[in-house]
Amino acid sequence: MKLAELQGLFWRSVRFDPMPPELEEHFLDQGALAARARMKLYQDGYWFRQVDALFECFPRLADALGAEVFTRTVCRYLTEHPSRAPMLERLGAQLGPFLARQQDPAVAALAHLASLEHARMEVLIAPQPRAIAAASDIDPETFALASIEPSPALQLLRLRRDAVSRWEASCAASAPALDNALAPVAVWRKGHTLHQQILDEDEAQALDLALRQASIAEIFDCFAEHPTPERRAFQALTAWLQRHWICSFLTPPSP
Amino acid sequence: MTSLPRGLHGFGLRTSHYDELLGSSSIDATCAEIISENVVGRGGRPLALIEHVRSQMPVFLHGVSLSIGGMDPLAVDHLRAIRELADQIDCPLVSDHLCFGTHGGHFGHDLWPLPYTEEALDHVAARVRQAQDILGRRLLIENVSSYISYRASTMTEWDFLAALCERADCLLLFDVNNVVVSAFNHGFSEDDYLAGIPAHRVAQLHLAGHSDQGTHLFDDHSSPVPERVWNLYRKTVQKMGDVPAIIEWDGNVPELERLVDESRRARREEQAALAEAP
Numbered sequence: 231m232k233l234a235e236l237q238g239l240f241w242r243s244v245r246f247d248p249m250p251p252e253l254e255e256h257f258l259d260q261g262a263l264a265a266r267a268r269m270k271l272y273q274d275g276y277w278f279r280q281v282d283a284l285f286e287c288f289p290r291l292a293d294a295l296g297a298e299v300f301t302r303t304v305c306r307y308l309t310e311h312p313s314r315a316p317m318l319e320r321l322g323a324q325l326g327p328f329l330a331r332q333q334d335p336a337v338a339a340l341a342h343l344a345s346l347e348h349a350r351m352e353v354l355i356a357p358q359p360r361a362i363a364a365a366s367d368i369d370p371e372t373f374a375l376a377s378i379e380p381s382p383a384l385q386l387l388r389l390r391r392d393a394v395s396r397w398e399a400s401c402a403a404s405a406p407a408l409d410n411a412l413a414p415v416a417v418w419r420k421g422h423t424l425h426q427q428i429l430d431e432d433e434a435q436a437l438d439l440a441l442r443q444a445s446i447a448e449i450f451d452c453f454a455e456h457p458t459p460e461r462r463a464f465q466a467l468t469a470w471l472q473r474h475w476i477c478s479f480l481t482p483p484s485p
Numbered sequence: 486m487t488s489l490p491r492g493l494h495g496f497g498l499r500t501s502h503y504d505e506l507l508g509s510s511s512i513d514a515t516c517a518e519i520i521s522e523n524v525v526g527r528g529g530r531p532l533a534l535i536e537h538v539r540s541q542m543p544v545f546l547h548g549v550s551l552s553i554g555g556m557d558p559l560a561v562d563h564l565r566a567i568r569e570l571a572d573q574i575d576c577p578l579v580s581d582h583l584c585f586g587t588h589g590g591h592f593g594h595d596l597w598p599l600p601y602t603e604e605a606l607d608h609v610a611a612r613v614r615q616a617q618d619i620l621g622r623r624l625l626i627e628n629v630s631s632y633i634s635y636r637a638s639t640m641t642e643w644d645f646l647a648a649l650c651e652r653a654d655c656l657l658l659f660d661v662n663n664v665v666v667s668a669f670n671h672g673f674s675e676d677d678y679l680a681g682i683p684a685h686r687v688a689q690l691h692l693a694g695h696s697d698q699g700t701h702l703f704d705d706h707s708s709p710v711p712e713r714v715w716n717l718y719r720k721t722v723q724k725m726g727d728v729p730a731i732i733e734w735d736g737n738v739p740e741l742e743r744l745v746d747e748s749r750r751a752r753r754e755e756q757a758a759l760a761e762a763p
Protein backbone atom coordinates (compact mmCIF):
# COMPACT_ATOMS: atom_id res chain seq x y z
CA MET A 231 0.00 0.00 0.00
CA LYS A 232 1.28 3.48 -0.86
CA LEU A 233 1.69 6.23 1.74
CA ALA A 234 -1.48 8.02 0.62
CA GLU A 235 -3.57 4.83 0.91
CA LEU A 236 -2.14 4.04 4.34
CA GLN A 237 -3.04 7.52 5.54
CA GLY A 238 -6.54 7.11 4.12
CA LEU A 239 -6.91 3.84 6.02
CA PHE A 240 -5.68 5.51 9.22
CA TRP A 241 -8.17 8.38 8.75
CA ARG A 242 -11.11 6.02 8.15
CA SER A 243 -10.12 3.95 11.20
CA VAL A 244 -10.08 7.03 13.41
CA ARG A 245 -13.25 8.63 12.05
CA PHE A 246 -15.61 5.71 11.58
CA ASP A 247 -16.96 2.84 13.59
CA PRO A 248 -16.51 -0.04 12.92
CA MET A 249 -12.94 0.31 11.72
CA PRO A 250 -12.13 -1.03 8.23
CA PRO A 251 -11.73 -4.85 8.09
CA GLU A 252 -8.32 -4.62 6.36
CA LEU A 253 -6.77 -2.82 9.37
CA GLU A 254 -4.76 -5.86 10.53
CA GLU A 255 -3.23 -6.31 7.08
CA HIS A 256 -1.38 -3.03 7.52
CA PHE A 257 -0.87 -2.49 11.24
CA LEU A 258 0.96 -4.72 13.71
CA ASP A 259 -0.40 -6.50 16.75
CA GLN A 260 2.29 -5.87 19.37
CA GLY A 261 2.63 -7.32 22.88
CA ALA A 262 -0.52 -7.08 24.94
CA LEU A 263 -2.37 -4.88 22.45
CA ALA A 264 -3.74 -5.92 19.08
CA ALA A 265 -3.65 -3.47 16.16
CA ARG A 266 -7.36 -2.71 16.55
CA ALA A 267 -6.98 -1.86 20.26
CA ARG A 268 -4.01 0.34 19.40
CA MET A 269 -5.98 2.17 16.71
CA LYS A 270 -8.81 2.60 19.23
CA LEU A 271 -6.47 4.81 21.29
CA TYR A 272 -6.24 7.18 18.31
CA GLN A 273 -9.98 6.95 17.67
CA ASP A 274 -10.80 7.82 21.28
CA GLY A 275 -8.25 10.65 21.21
CA TYR A 276 -9.72 12.12 18.03
CA TRP A 277 -13.22 12.43 19.47
CA PHE A 278 -12.19 13.29 23.02
CA ARG A 279 -9.87 16.13 22.00
CA GLN A 280 -12.42 17.82 19.75
CA VAL A 281 -15.41 17.40 22.06
CA ASP A 282 -13.25 18.72 24.89
CA ALA A 283 -12.28 21.76 22.78
CA LEU A 284 -15.95 22.45 22.03
CA PHE A 285 -16.78 22.25 25.76
CA GLU A 286 -14.10 24.89 26.30
CA CYS A 287 -15.31 27.16 23.47
CA PHE A 288 -19.04 26.84 24.28
CA PRO A 289 -19.33 26.76 28.09
CA ARG A 290 -22.77 28.47 28.27
CA LEU A 291 -24.19 26.21 25.56
CA ALA A 292 -22.83 23.15 27.39
CA ASP A 293 -24.50 24.38 30.60
CA ALA A 294 -27.79 24.95 28.80
CA LEU A 295 -27.83 21.52 27.11
CA GLY A 296 -26.23 19.53 29.93
CA ALA A 297 -23.00 17.58 29.40
CA GLU A 298 -24.63 14.45 27.98
CA VAL A 299 -26.83 16.12 25.36
CA PHE A 300 -24.02 18.54 24.50
CA THR A 301 -21.60 15.64 23.88
CA ARG A 302 -24.13 13.75 21.74
CA THR A 303 -24.99 16.88 19.77
CA VAL A 304 -21.43 17.95 19.06
CA CYS A 305 -20.42 14.41 18.04
CA ARG A 306 -23.15 14.59 15.38
CA TYR A 307 -21.89 18.04 14.46
CA LEU A 308 -18.28 16.83 14.12
CA THR A 309 -19.43 13.92 11.95
CA GLU A 310 -21.13 16.38 9.62
CA HIS A 311 -18.42 19.06 9.88
CA PRO A 312 -14.95 17.53 10.29
CA SER A 313 -12.42 20.20 11.22
CA ARG A 314 -11.08 22.33 8.38
CA ALA A 315 -8.74 24.62 10.31
CA PRO A 316 -5.51 24.07 12.21
CA MET A 317 -6.78 26.02 15.23
CA LEU A 318 -9.12 24.07 17.51
CA GLU A 319 -10.98 27.30 18.30
CA ARG A 320 -12.32 27.38 14.73
CA LEU A 321 -13.93 23.97 15.19
CA GLY A 322 -17.29 25.43 16.22
CA ALA A 323 -17.65 27.88 13.31
CA GLN A 324 -20.73 26.09 11.95
CA LEU A 325 -22.21 24.96 15.26
CA GLY A 326 -24.81 27.76 15.43
CA PRO A 327 -26.29 27.07 11.95
CA PHE A 328 -26.07 23.31 12.69
CA LEU A 329 -28.15 23.72 15.86
CA ALA A 330 -30.68 25.88 14.00
CA ARG A 331 -31.36 22.90 11.70
CA GLN A 332 -32.06 20.46 14.56
CA GLN A 333 -35.60 19.16 14.92
CA ASP A 334 -35.68 19.39 18.70
CA PRO A 335 -36.96 22.97 19.26
CA ALA A 336 -35.15 23.20 22.61
CA VAL A 337 -31.84 22.54 20.83
CA ALA A 338 -32.61 24.73 17.82
CA ALA A 339 -33.49 27.62 20.16
CA LEU A 340 -29.88 27.62 21.38
CA ALA A 341 -28.39 28.26 17.92
CA HIS A 342 -27.87 31.95 18.62
CA LEU A 343 -26.24 31.26 21.98
CA ALA A 344 -23.73 29.11 20.08
CA SER A 345 -23.20 31.87 17.51
CA LEU A 346 -22.60 34.40 20.29
CA GLU A 347 -20.07 32.15 22.04
CA HIS A 348 -18.26 31.52 18.75
CA ALA A 349 -18.17 35.24 17.94
CA ARG A 350 -16.70 35.94 21.38
CA MET A 351 -13.99 33.34 20.71
CA GLU A 352 -13.21 34.83 17.29
CA VAL A 353 -12.98 38.34 18.69
CA LEU A 354 -10.78 37.13 21.55
CA ILE A 355 -8.21 35.65 19.14
CA ALA A 356 -8.58 38.24 16.35
CA PRO A 357 -5.40 39.93 15.12
CA GLN A 358 -4.13 43.03 16.85
CA PRO A 359 -5.70 46.24 15.43
CA ARG A 360 -3.15 47.98 13.22
CA ALA A 361 -3.76 51.23 15.10
CA ILE A 362 -6.35 52.82 17.38
CA ALA A 363 -7.84 56.02 15.97
CA ALA A 364 -8.36 59.10 18.10
CA ALA A 365 -10.63 62.13 17.61
CA SER A 366 -7.52 64.12 16.68
CA ASP A 367 -7.14 61.91 13.57
CA ILE A 368 -10.29 63.44 12.11
CA ASP A 369 -9.65 65.81 9.21
CA PRO A 370 -12.63 68.22 9.08
CA GLU A 371 -11.98 68.91 5.36
CA THR A 372 -12.47 65.31 4.20
CA PHE A 373 -14.36 63.84 7.14
CA ALA A 374 -17.78 63.49 5.49
CA LEU A 375 -16.35 61.45 2.59
CA ALA A 376 -13.97 59.36 4.69
CA SER A 377 -14.77 55.77 5.59
CA ILE A 378 -13.79 53.81 8.65
CA GLU A 379 -11.20 51.05 8.95
CA PRO A 380 -12.79 48.91 11.66
CA SER A 381 -10.88 46.95 14.27
CA PRO A 382 -10.50 43.25 13.33
CA ALA A 383 -11.59 42.53 16.92
CA LEU A 384 -15.15 43.80 16.36
CA GLN A 385 -18.23 41.87 15.18
CA LEU A 386 -21.86 42.87 14.74
CA LEU A 387 -24.42 40.05 15.08
CA ARG A 388 -28.20 39.81 15.04
CA LEU A 389 -29.25 37.44 17.77
CA ARG A 390 -32.36 36.38 19.66
CA ARG A 391 -32.65 38.48 22.79
CA ASP A 392 -32.96 35.34 24.93
CA ALA A 393 -29.56 34.15 23.63
CA VAL A 394 -27.99 37.32 25.01
CA SER A 395 -29.85 37.14 28.33
CA ARG A 396 -28.98 33.44 28.62
CA TRP A 397 -25.32 34.29 28.09
CA GLU A 398 -25.51 37.00 30.70
CA ALA A 399 -27.33 34.86 33.27
CA SER A 400 -25.09 32.98 35.70
CA CYS A 401 -24.80 29.22 35.27
CA ALA A 402 -26.99 28.63 38.30
CA ALA A 403 -29.80 30.89 37.16
CA SER A 404 -32.91 29.41 35.66
CA ALA A 405 -33.32 29.70 31.90
CA PRO A 406 -34.54 33.15 30.83
CA ALA A 407 -37.97 33.55 29.26
CA LEU A 408 -38.10 32.73 25.55
CA ASP A 409 -37.77 35.84 23.44
CA ASN A 410 -37.05 35.21 19.78
CA ALA A 411 -37.06 38.90 18.79
CA LEU A 412 -33.74 39.73 17.13
CA ALA A 413 -31.43 42.33 18.63
CA PRO A 414 -28.22 43.79 17.18
CA VAL A 415 -25.26 42.85 19.35
CA ALA A 416 -21.72 44.21 19.09
CA VAL A 417 -18.87 42.03 20.38
CA TRP A 418 -15.43 43.61 20.64
CA ARG A 419 -12.07 43.44 22.34
CA LYS A 420 -10.50 46.46 23.97
CA GLY A 421 -7.01 45.77 25.24
CA HIS A 422 -7.25 42.18 26.51
CA THR A 423 -10.88 42.43 27.58
CA LEU A 424 -13.96 41.21 25.71
CA HIS A 425 -17.13 43.31 25.68
CA GLN A 426 -20.60 42.82 24.26
CA GLN A 427 -23.57 45.14 24.11
CA ILE A 428 -27.03 45.25 22.56
CA LEU A 429 -27.13 48.34 20.33
CA ASP A 430 -29.99 50.69 19.49
CA GLU A 431 -31.28 50.03 15.98
CA ASP A 432 -29.99 53.31 14.52
CA GLU A 433 -26.49 52.72 15.87
CA ALA A 434 -26.55 49.11 14.60
CA GLN A 435 -27.48 50.30 11.11
CA ALA A 436 -24.71 52.88 11.26
CA LEU A 437 -22.17 50.27 12.37
CA ASP A 438 -23.35 47.86 9.68
CA LEU A 439 -22.69 50.56 7.06
CA ALA A 440 -19.33 51.39 8.63
CA LEU A 441 -18.28 47.73 8.43
CA ARG A 442 -19.19 47.85 4.72
CA GLN A 443 -16.90 50.84 4.05
CA ALA A 444 -19.68 53.44 3.69
CA SER A 445 -18.73 57.10 4.04
CA ILE A 446 -19.17 58.96 7.31
CA ALA A 447 -21.94 61.02 5.66
CA GLU A 448 -23.87 57.82 4.82
CA ILE A 449 -23.20 56.44 8.29
CA PHE A 450 -24.48 59.62 9.94
CA ASP A 451 -27.66 59.47 7.82
CA CYS A 452 -28.74 56.54 10.00
CA PHE A 453 -29.32 59.05 12.81
CA ALA A 454 -31.48 61.40 10.68
CA GLU A 455 -34.72 60.40 12.43
CA HIS A 456 -33.30 61.23 15.85
CA PRO A 457 -34.63 64.51 17.44
CA THR A 458 -31.04 65.82 17.57
CA PRO A 459 -29.28 63.93 14.77
CA GLU A 460 -25.93 65.75 14.96
CA ARG A 461 -25.68 65.23 18.70
CA ARG A 462 -26.64 61.54 18.33
CA ALA A 463 -24.07 60.98 15.57
CA PHE A 464 -21.38 62.73 17.62
CA GLN A 465 -22.21 60.56 20.66
CA ALA A 466 -22.02 57.38 18.59
CA LEU A 467 -18.70 58.29 17.00
CA THR A 468 -17.23 59.23 20.36
CA ALA A 469 -18.35 55.90 21.80
CA TRP A 470 -16.85 53.99 18.85
CA LEU A 471 -13.50 55.69 19.35
CA GLN A 472 -13.64 55.07 23.08
CA ARG A 473 -14.43 51.37 22.49
CA HIS A 474 -11.45 51.04 20.09
CA TRP A 475 -13.71 50.05 17.17
CA ILE A 476 -11.86 52.30 14.73
CA CYS A 477 -8.31 51.72 13.50
CA SER A 478 -8.25 54.73 11.18
CA PHE A 479 -10.29 57.10 9.01
CA LEU A 480 -9.72 56.31 5.36
CA THR A 481 -9.73 59.43 3.24
CA PRO A 482 -11.04 58.88 -0.29
CA PRO A 483 -8.54 59.57 -3.08
CA SER A 484 -8.99 63.10 -4.43
CA PRO A 485 -10.78 63.09 -7.80
CA MET B 486 23.95 29.78 10.02
CA THR B 487 23.49 31.64 13.30
CA SER B 488 24.66 29.63 16.28
CA LEU B 489 22.07 27.63 18.16
CA PRO B 490 21.24 28.48 21.76
CA ARG B 491 22.79 26.29 24.48
CA GLY B 492 22.37 25.78 28.21
CA LEU B 493 18.79 27.09 28.44
CA HIS B 494 15.97 25.65 30.56
CA GLY B 495 12.34 26.63 30.57
CA PHE B 496 8.78 25.52 30.04
CA GLY B 497 5.86 25.66 27.62
CA LEU B 498 3.64 28.74 28.11
CA ARG B 499 0.06 27.68 28.91
CA THR B 500 -3.06 29.87 28.92
CA SER B 501 -3.77 29.28 32.61
CA HIS B 502 -0.48 31.05 33.45
CA TYR B 503 -0.83 34.01 31.07
CA ASP B 504 -2.04 36.51 33.69
CA GLU B 505 0.61 35.54 36.23
CA LEU B 506 3.35 35.65 33.60
CA LEU B 507 2.17 39.03 32.32
CA GLY B 508 2.44 40.37 35.87
CA SER B 509 5.92 38.96 36.46
CA SER B 510 9.08 40.86 35.59
CA SER B 511 11.48 38.12 36.66
CA ILE B 512 10.49 34.66 35.47
CA ASP B 513 13.03 32.17 36.80
CA ALA B 514 13.79 30.41 33.52
CA THR B 515 16.16 31.07 30.62
CA CYS B 516 13.90 30.12 27.69
CA ALA B 517 10.23 29.45 26.98
CA GLU B 518 8.15 27.82 24.28
CA ILE B 519 4.70 28.66 22.95
CA ILE B 520 2.41 26.63 20.70
CA SER B 521 2.59 28.45 17.35
CA GLU B 522 -1.12 27.95 16.68
CA ASN B 523 -1.95 29.71 19.97
CA VAL B 524 -0.26 32.94 18.97
CA VAL B 525 0.27 33.24 15.20
CA GLY B 526 -2.09 35.81 13.68
CA ARG B 527 -3.54 36.74 17.06
CA GLY B 528 -3.61 39.94 19.01
CA GLY B 529 -4.71 40.51 22.58
CA ARG B 530 -3.30 38.52 25.46
CA PRO B 531 -1.29 35.89 23.52
CA LEU B 532 0.61 38.60 21.64
CA ALA B 533 1.14 40.68 24.78
CA LEU B 534 2.40 37.57 26.57
CA ILE B 535 4.89 36.56 23.92
CA GLU B 536 6.26 40.13 23.74
CA HIS B 537 6.49 40.28 27.55
CA VAL B 538 8.28 36.94 27.88
CA ARG B 539 10.49 37.72 24.88
CA SER B 540 11.77 40.80 26.69
CA GLN B 541 13.21 38.41 29.31
CA MET B 542 14.33 35.31 27.39
CA PRO B 543 14.24 33.61 23.97
CA VAL B 544 10.84 32.16 23.04
CA PHE B 545 10.68 29.07 20.79
CA LEU B 546 7.71 28.48 18.44
CA HIS B 547 6.35 24.92 18.56
CA GLY B 548 3.77 23.86 15.98
CA VAL B 549 1.23 21.06 16.22
CA SER B 550 -0.65 21.30 12.92
CA LEU B 551 1.87 21.39 10.09
CA SER B 552 1.21 17.74 9.14
CA ILE B 553 4.65 17.50 7.57
CA GLY B 554 4.01 13.88 6.58
CA GLY B 555 0.47 14.47 5.28
CA MET B 556 -0.66 14.36 1.67
CA ASP B 557 -2.56 17.69 1.64
CA PRO B 558 -0.56 20.68 0.36
CA LEU B 559 1.53 22.41 3.02
CA ALA B 560 -0.27 25.33 4.68
CA VAL B 561 1.86 28.00 3.01
CA ASP B 562 -0.02 30.98 4.49
CA HIS B 563 0.30 29.51 7.98
CA LEU B 564 4.05 28.99 7.46
CA ARG B 565 4.42 32.59 6.22
CA ALA B 566 2.60 33.82 9.33
CA ILE B 567 4.93 31.74 11.52
CA ARG B 568 7.92 33.26 9.72
CA GLU B 569 6.60 36.76 10.26
CA LEU B 570 6.16 36.17 13.98
CA ALA B 571 9.49 34.33 14.27
CA ASP B 572 11.27 37.28 12.64
CA GLN B 573 9.39 39.73 14.84
CA ILE B 574 10.45 38.02 18.08
CA ASP B 575 13.86 36.90 16.81
CA CYS B 576 12.86 33.30 17.49
CA PRO B 577 15.88 30.97 17.43
CA LEU B 578 13.98 27.64 17.22
CA VAL B 579 10.85 26.77 15.19
CA SER B 580 9.58 23.21 15.42
CA ASP B 581 6.81 20.79 14.48
CA HIS B 582 6.31 17.02 14.59
CA LEU B 583 7.23 14.00 12.48
CA CYS B 584 3.68 12.88 11.80
CA PHE B 585 0.58 13.54 9.74
CA GLY B 586 -2.59 15.12 11.09
CA THR B 587 -4.61 16.03 8.01
CA HIS B 588 -6.51 14.10 5.38
CA GLY B 589 -8.56 15.35 2.45
CA GLY B 590 -8.59 18.95 3.70
CA HIS B 591 -9.60 17.90 7.21
CA PHE B 592 -7.63 18.28 10.44
CA GLY B 593 -7.42 15.47 12.97
CA HIS B 594 -5.85 17.66 15.69
CA ASP B 595 -3.57 14.78 16.54
CA LEU B 596 -0.04 13.62 15.79
CA TRP B 597 -0.51 10.40 13.80
CA PRO B 598 2.59 8.27 13.16
CA LEU B 599 4.00 7.63 9.69
CA PRO B 600 5.22 4.39 8.16
CA TYR B 601 9.02 4.47 8.05
CA THR B 602 9.56 3.72 4.38
CA GLU B 603 11.69 5.18 1.59
CA GLU B 604 8.53 6.62 0.04
CA ALA B 605 7.61 8.42 3.27
CA LEU B 606 11.20 9.63 3.69
CA ASP B 607 11.24 11.18 0.20
CA HIS B 608 7.85 12.76 0.83
CA VAL B 609 8.69 14.22 4.25
CA ALA B 610 12.15 15.42 3.20
CA ALA B 611 10.69 17.33 0.24
CA ARG B 612 8.08 18.98 2.46
CA VAL B 613 10.60 19.87 5.17
CA ARG B 614 12.75 21.58 2.53
CA GLN B 615 9.70 23.44 1.22
CA ALA B 616 8.73 24.50 4.75
CA GLN B 617 12.29 25.66 5.49
CA ASP B 618 12.33 27.76 2.31
CA ILE B 619 9.16 29.53 3.43
CA LEU B 620 10.30 29.88 7.04
CA GLY B 621 13.71 31.19 6.00
CA ARG B 622 15.33 29.04 8.68
CA ARG B 623 15.89 25.38 9.52
CA LEU B 624 12.94 23.54 11.02
CA LEU B 625 13.25 21.31 14.09
CA ILE B 626 11.39 18.03 13.63
CA GLU B 627 10.17 16.33 16.80
CA ASN B 628 9.80 12.58 17.33
CA VAL B 629 6.22 11.82 18.43
CA SER B 630 5.04 9.24 20.93
CA SER B 631 3.07 6.50 19.22
CA TYR B 632 0.86 3.52 19.91
CA ILE B 633 0.76 1.68 16.59
CA SER B 634 3.25 0.48 13.95
CA TYR B 635 2.82 -0.10 10.23
CA ARG B 636 3.70 -3.44 8.70
CA ALA B 637 5.12 -1.46 5.76
CA SER B 638 7.93 0.15 7.81
CA THR B 639 11.37 -0.85 6.61
CA MET B 640 13.49 1.18 9.02
CA THR B 641 13.47 2.27 12.65
CA GLU B 642 12.18 5.67 13.68
CA TRP B 643 15.69 6.81 14.64
CA ASP B 644 17.13 5.72 11.27
CA PHE B 645 14.28 7.57 9.57
CA LEU B 646 15.02 10.75 11.56
CA ALA B 647 18.76 10.53 10.91
CA ALA B 648 18.18 10.07 7.17
CA LEU B 649 15.64 12.93 7.17
CA CYS B 650 18.21 15.30 8.71
CA GLU B 651 20.67 14.48 5.93
CA ARG B 652 18.18 14.74 3.08
CA ALA B 653 16.39 17.88 4.24
CA ASP B 654 19.24 19.49 6.20
CA CYS B 655 16.85 20.00 9.11
CA LEU B 656 17.34 19.89 12.87
CA LEU B 657 15.72 17.74 15.55
CA LEU B 658 13.66 18.41 18.63
CA PHE B 659 14.38 15.28 20.65
CA ASP B 660 11.46 14.56 22.98
CA VAL B 661 12.92 12.37 25.71
CA ASN B 662 9.52 11.41 27.12
CA ASN B 663 8.26 10.39 23.68
CA VAL B 664 11.19 8.00 23.31
CA VAL B 665 10.38 6.40 26.68
CA VAL B 666 6.68 6.09 25.77
CA SER B 667 7.25 4.70 22.27
CA ALA B 668 10.03 2.35 23.43
CA PHE B 669 7.60 0.75 25.88
CA ASN B 670 4.70 0.69 23.43
CA HIS B 671 6.70 -0.88 20.60
CA GLY B 672 9.25 -2.86 22.57
CA PHE B 673 12.42 -1.21 21.32
CA SER B 674 15.41 -0.04 23.35
CA GLU B 675 15.67 3.58 24.50
CA ASP B 676 19.46 3.24 24.33
CA ASP B 677 19.36 2.04 20.71
CA TYR B 678 17.16 5.03 19.86
CA LEU B 679 19.51 7.49 21.56
CA ALA B 680 22.54 5.89 19.90
CA GLY B 681 20.92 6.25 16.47
CA ILE B 682 20.19 9.97 16.74
CA PRO B 683 22.83 12.31 15.24
CA ALA B 684 23.72 14.50 18.24
CA HIS B 685 24.89 17.46 16.17
CA ARG B 686 21.38 17.80 14.67
CA VAL B 687 19.56 18.04 18.01
CA ALA B 688 18.80 21.68 18.81
CA GLN B 689 16.14 21.30 21.51
CA LEU B 690 14.80 18.76 24.01
CA HIS B 691 11.36 18.15 25.48
CA LEU B 692 10.66 16.66 28.90
CA ALA B 693 7.18 15.66 30.07
CA GLY B 694 5.16 13.17 32.05
CA HIS B 695 3.17 10.15 30.88
CA SER B 696 0.82 7.69 32.53
CA ASP B 697 1.18 3.92 32.82
CA GLN B 698 -2.00 2.29 31.51
CA GLY B 699 -0.71 -1.27 32.10
CA THR B 700 -0.80 -2.37 28.47
CA HIS B 701 0.81 0.83 27.24
CA LEU B 702 2.28 4.15 28.31
CA PHE B 703 0.09 7.13 27.47
CA ASP B 704 1.70 10.44 26.59
CA ASP B 705 -0.65 12.79 28.46
CA HIS B 706 1.72 15.53 29.73
CA SER B 707 -0.40 15.58 32.89
CA SER B 708 2.14 14.83 35.60
CA PRO B 709 5.71 15.54 36.69
CA VAL B 710 8.59 14.19 34.60
CA PRO B 711 9.00 10.57 35.78
CA GLU B 712 12.37 9.20 36.98
CA ARG B 713 12.60 7.01 33.91
CA VAL B 714 12.51 10.11 31.71
CA TRP B 715 15.07 11.92 33.89
CA ASN B 716 17.35 8.88 33.50
CA LEU B 717 17.18 9.05 29.73
CA TYR B 718 17.59 12.86 29.91
CA ARG B 719 20.91 12.45 31.74
CA LYS B 720 22.14 10.03 29.06
CA THR B 721 20.90 12.42 26.38
CA VAL B 722 22.83 15.33 27.91
CA GLN B 723 25.96 13.18 28.12
CA LYS B 724 25.67 12.44 24.42
CA MET B 725 24.39 15.79 23.13
CA GLY B 726 25.59 18.37 25.64
CA ASP B 727 23.66 21.31 27.06
CA VAL B 728 20.86 21.44 24.48
CA PRO B 729 17.95 23.78 25.52
CA ALA B 730 15.29 21.79 27.40
CA ILE B 731 11.61 22.63 27.71
CA ILE B 732 9.14 21.11 30.20
CA GLU B 733 5.75 20.34 28.60
CA TRP B 734 2.72 20.14 30.91
CA ASP B 735 -0.73 20.21 29.26
CA GLY B 736 -3.21 18.36 31.47
CA ASN B 737 -3.86 19.06 35.18
CA VAL B 738 -1.62 22.08 34.66
CA PRO B 739 -0.07 22.96 38.05
CA GLU B 740 0.78 26.33 39.55
CA LEU B 741 3.39 28.25 37.58
CA GLU B 742 5.91 27.83 40.40
CA ARG B 743 5.68 24.03 40.13
CA LEU B 744 6.43 24.23 36.42
CA VAL B 745 9.36 26.57 37.03
CA ASP B 746 10.60 24.14 39.65
CA GLU B 747 10.53 21.30 37.12
CA SER B 748 12.70 23.35 34.76
CA ARG B 749 15.10 24.10 37.65
CA ARG B 750 15.45 20.36 38.12
CA ALA B 751 16.26 20.01 34.42
CA ARG B 752 19.12 22.47 34.91
CA ARG B 753 20.41 20.55 37.95
CA GLU B 754 20.14 17.20 36.14
CA GLU B 755 22.00 18.65 33.17
CA GLN B 756 24.82 19.98 35.34
CA ALA B 757 25.12 16.66 37.19
CA ALA B 758 25.13 14.68 33.95
CA LEU B 759 27.79 16.92 32.39
CA ALA B 760 29.94 16.67 35.53
CA GLU B 761 29.69 12.87 35.43
CA ALA B 762 30.30 12.62 31.69
CA PRO B 763 33.33 10.48 30.85
Ligand SMILES: [Fe+2]
Binds near residue numbers: 627
Ligand atom coordinates in the same frame (compact mmCIF):
# COMPACT_ATOMS: atom_id res chain seq x y z
FE1 LIG C 1 7.11 17.14 22.82
